[in-house]
Amino acid sequence: MKRIKAATVMSQGLVVLKTWLGNLSAGTGLLVLLAGAMIWLVLDITFQGAMREQRTWMMLAFGVLLLVAAARYVTRIERVHAIVENYAQRLGIPLPAFDRCNSIDRLQQRLERLSEEVIAENYALEYQARHDNLTNLPNRSLFLERFESELQSAHDSNASVALFIMDLDRFKEVNDTLGHHIGDRLLQEVGRRLLSVLRRTDTVARLGGDEFAVLLPGADRDHAKLICRKIATALEQPIKVENLRLRAGISIGIALCPDHGQDANLLMRFADVAMYEAKRKQKGFAFYAAGRDNKSISRLGLSSELKEAIEQDQLILDYQPMVDISSGRIFCAEALVRWNHPQYGLVPPEEFIPSAEQTGVIRPLTLWVIDRALAQVSSWSKIGIDLSISINLSVRSLQDRQLPAQVQRLVMLHNADPSRVILEITESAIMSDPLTARRVMRRLSSMGFQLSVDDFGTGYSSLAYLKQLPVDEIKIDKSFVTQMDRDENDAVIVRATIDLAHNLGLKVVAEGVESTDVWDLLEMLGCDTAQGYFIRKPQGPRELADWICSREWKQERWVTPLKLAK
Structure with missing residues (x-):
């Protein structure tokens, strides 16, 4: 200045x-x-x-x-x-x-x-x-100046103002996988699409990174909802960048003046809290609620407590069954970690896994999950329940060259069969450092572990690339499965993925199965495995064992899957 x-x-x-x-x-x-x-x-x-x-x-x-x-x-x-x-x-x-x-x-x-x-x-x-030099949108300084002015005008005229804080979903994977120049092009197109759905009196700004803000003078709660839906519709269409078709999901947090306050900095913080709530629940947008605020602020210290939580055994594992579609047999369960925090109750993994990756606690956390999951498989085996176990590996874990040896020691400790352990790896984990990922995956595969690519279809790899990796199966992301009985495009994607995977000798798991129609359609398409709420929600090991051993299970044998889900 x-x-x-x-x-x-x-x-x-x-x-x-x-x-x-x-x-x-x-x-x-x-x-x-x-x-x-x-x-x-x-x-x-x-x-x-x-x-x-x-x-x-x-x-x-x-x-x-x-x-x-x-x-x-x-x-x-x-x-x-x-x-x-x-x-x-x-x-x-x-x-x-x-x-x-x-x-x-x-x-x-x-x-x-x-x-x-x-x-x-x-x-x-x-x-x-x-102004931001990449998108030519107003930057944080100009946005705050306009925000202050609009708040003053709203106060004088007794009008309302809506504030959006928005963050792109999984944008880091684009930069890590495809390069920052692709990420920059994606941000530019997102900025143009945001401008296309707003009025001339509205302001859209880039606050930094993949974070945007929108100011809607005179907007109430209903108008804010309408704009959120317009933004979602505008970003639904794939964005073409250098022969790539990318999808820009977005999470929006909303704060209203005067409902939530009249101070610019306070409303910015409130909208930011709401945005993280929308991202956590994967529901697109969320309005600020005072009850969530204190919890969100207090949970900022969770990353520093996680290592102590592992040592004090505050973590628990829930299990979701996976069913062979052709026979109806439950042959595997996916282990899902939860944090039973003494103050906040059950904390979902999306609230502590990212910080664990950044602070280096992800290694002891991953080893704890594998250790407890293998112990649970052994415990089930003693009561006649013969299940494989599926365990998620994070991006950091796949880049840890010491991981195979550490996992092998745990397998020997529990006298487990490595072929009964499925290690799930996301596409972004493979593509962020392909060379290291390939070496770690080959070592794990040579030790007898099965490898599965999780959330397939949401990243930027391809079946042709996966052919070079020692992968045994892929899991089609639930965003394509849940509504495939109503969305023809989703059904086409699922069918093509199943056919191509089978041609490459890979098994296919469909996650997010929530209805009979989806089950029947997957069976018709020849999908191998189903997982989702239609079968069973994640639950504790004892509850899952009781359900499997129940009289209803022994009688029905999955002739009508819906009855078992009740």
Whole structure:
């Protein structure tokens, strides 16, 4: 901002100097002639009675003084020319020669050009200081300025204002997998699509990274919902970047004035809390609720408590059964970690796994999950329940070259069969560091573990690439499965994925099965395994064992799966 103020003062000074020189150059010649004539006349009258020789010397002295003054005047003009030229070069502004003009006119025209360029530079600097250079949207500074103004206007007119804080879902995977230049193109297109659904009176800004904000003057709760749906619709269409088709999911947190407050910073924080709530529940958008705020703020310290929680055995594992569609046999259960926090109750994994990856606690957490899951398989086996176990590995785990040896020690400790352990790996984990991932996966596969690619279809890899990896199965993401009986596009994607995977010798698991129609459709398409609420929600090991051993299970044998889900 200091540079902008300095440029403003300089431009004002140049305008004043330009005006003065313009007035000077217009009558310079006439003024010099008149002044010379008057001085000559005065001298002639003064020395009229003097001797002719004295008069000649006086006139000669006057002429010399006049020439010295003129030379000094020209020297100063040239010095000003040099100063202007030097200043223009420092600013990178080319100045024209104006060869046909005299020195004064040329200086005036150069100053005019220089002042115009400095004013333009001033505007450019001010624009850059208040706008994001990637998307050309207002930045945080300008957005807060407009927000303060709108809040004042709303207070004076008793109107409402809606604030959106938005964050792209899984944007880090785009940067890590495809490169930052692809991520930049994605952000630019998201900015354009946001502008396309807003009014001219609304403001959309990029606050930094993949975080955007929207200001809706006069918007109430219903109008805010409408805009959220428009934004979701605008981002549903794939974004084409260099022959790639990317989907930009977004989570939106909403705070309202005056419902939630009238302070800009407070409302920004409230909208941010709501945005993380929307991201956690994967529901697109959420309004701020005071009850969630204290919990969200208090949970900021969870990452520092996680290591202690592992040592104090505060973590628990729930299990969700997986069913072979052709036979109806439950052959596997996926282990899902939960944190039974003494203060906050059950904390879902999406609230502590990311911080565990950043702080390095993910290694002991992963080993704890594998250790407890293998112990549970052994315990089930003793009561006649023969199940394989499926365990999720994070991005950091797949980049840990010591992981295979550590997992092998746990398998030997529990006398488990590695072939009964399925390790689930997300596409983003494979693509973020393909070389290391391939080495770790090959070691795990050679030790007898089965490998599964989780959330398939949401990342940016391909079946052709997976052919190079020791993968045994893929899990189609639930976003394609849950509504495939109603969405023809989802059904086409699932069918194509099943056919291609089978041609590559891979098994296919469909997660997110929540209805009979979806089950029947998957059976018709030849899918191997189903997982979802239609079969059973995740539950504790004892509850799952009781359900499997129940009289109903023994009688029905999965002839009608829906009855077992009751």
